[in-house]
Amino acid sequence: VHYDYLVMATGLQLNYNKIKGLPEGFDTDPSLCSVYDYNLVQKTLPAIQNFKGGNAIFTLPNTPIKCSGAPQQIMYLADEMWTENGIRDKANIYYNSSLPVIFYVQKYADTLLNVLDRRGITVNYMRNLIEVRTDTKEAIFQKLDSPKGETETFKYDFLHVTPPMSTPDPVRESPLVGSTGFVEVDKETLQHVKYPNIFALGDCSNVPTSKTSAAAATQGGYLEKNLNAVMNGKQPYAKYDGYSSCPVITSRGKCILVEFNYDCLPLETFPFNQAKERRSMYFLKKNIIPQIYWHMMMRGLWNGPKFLRKVIHLGMDGPEKDYTHPKDIKSND
Numbered sequence: 001v002h003y004d005y006l007v008m009a010t011g012l013q014l015n016y017n018k019i020k021g022l023p024e025g026f027d028t029d030p031s032l033c034s035v036y037d038y039n040l041v042q043k044t045l046p047a048i049q050n051f052k053g054g055n056a057i058f059t060l061p062n063t064p065i066k067c068s069g070a071p072q073q074i075m076y077l078a079d080e081m082w083t084e085n086g087i088r089d090k091a092n093i094y095y096n097s098s099l100p101v102i103f104y105v106q107k108y109a110d111t112l113l114n115v116l117d118r119r120g121i122t123v124n125y126m127r128n129l130i131e132v133r134t135d136t137k138e139a140i141f142q143k144l145d146s147p148k149g150e151t152e153t154f155k156y157d158f159l160h161v162t163p164p165m166s167t168p169d170p171v172r173e174s175p176l177v178g179s180t181g182f183v184e185v186d187k188e189t190l191q192h193v194k195y196p197n198i199f200a201l202g203d204c205s206n207v208p209t210s211k212t213s214a215a216a217a218t219q220g221g222y223l224e225k226n227l228n229a230v231m232n233g234k235q236p237y238a239k240y241d242g243y244s245s246c247p248v249i250t251s252r253g254k255c256i257l258v259e260f261n262y263d264c265l266p267l268e269t270f271p272f273n274q275a276k277e278r279r280s281m282y283f284l285k286k287n288i289i290p291q292i293y294w295h296m297m298m299r300g301l302w303n304g305p306k307f308l309r310k311v312i313h314l315g316m317d318g319p320e321k322d323y324t325h326p327k328d329i330k331s332n333d
Contacts, residue, residue: 053090054157062098182206214245221303265319
């Protein structure tokens with residue numbers, strides 16, 4: 001296939017096979033599950049319902065992933081179900097993350113740390129799942145903060161796996177990617193750094209922001225302007241600021257609406273503190289965002305909430321440059 005201009009938007013592939021013992025372990029262990037695969041997600045609810053106590057572990061890999069809030073969201077929902085079922089006091093819940101922090105935007109990290117503390121969930125940072133032994137119910141984690149490459153073994157009674165991810169093999173093996181394994185583009189114009197007639201957006205690009213549908217939708221507006229400019233013999237001019245967003249569900253009925261830019265500064269749409277757990281934000285997540293996705297984003301009619309944000313903030317569209325920990329981060333409305 002010949003082309004004059006090329007836009008890469010291939011998304012990511014799931015690499016369960018990078019974890020020893022997977023994916024075959026999913027076939028033999030009913031307590032092993034994952035919401036990231038459309039087949040495996042069917043195992044998740046039964047695994048949660050059949051859990052009677054012991055160690056419940058939720059993982060986050062050492063690669064960029066799509067929807068980085070999802071591994072926490074399924075954990076909070078499982079915790080709520082176990083509380084309702086009267087077995088929470090029999091459960092030890094662990095969030096084993098490859099990251100050194102719970103979230104890179106401090107404002108939202110403060111809220112999530114409060115949620116974790118309130119719910120009695122233990123966080124183990126810099127732990128990357130490398131092997132699952134279903135016969136002995138053991139999960140082996142690489143200690144990323146160990147200079148000797150040491151590992152740590154956890155016994156599990158329930159294990160939710162977020163797999164390592166990468167660009168699809170044909171993309172990763174092409175000359176379009178750099179050392180990171182992602183399509184190399186200018187982070188503001190989304191134009192390839194070597195080939196001016198190639199652009200990329202969404203999860204397959206190397207732009208240093210969270211890989212979400214909100215980011216991809218917003219990037220689409222900038223890419224359209226810059227591609228049109230290049231096709232008309234001009235230089236790309238529209239500059240993407242790294243906007244990304246994720247509604248992080250903390251319970252059935254409440255969530256926080258995370259919005260931020262390249263500098264990990266909050267870039268919030270609404271005129272109230274979105275770091276608080278709110279029923280209104282859950283309503284937005286459950287009822288409004290799906291409508292935007294299917295009827296606007298999928299038809300190319302949604303390029304993010306920038307215009308709405310400017311209207312609500314009376315023409316202002318900048319991030320929160322100074323953040324002070326709020327005294328009250330309890331659930332609201």
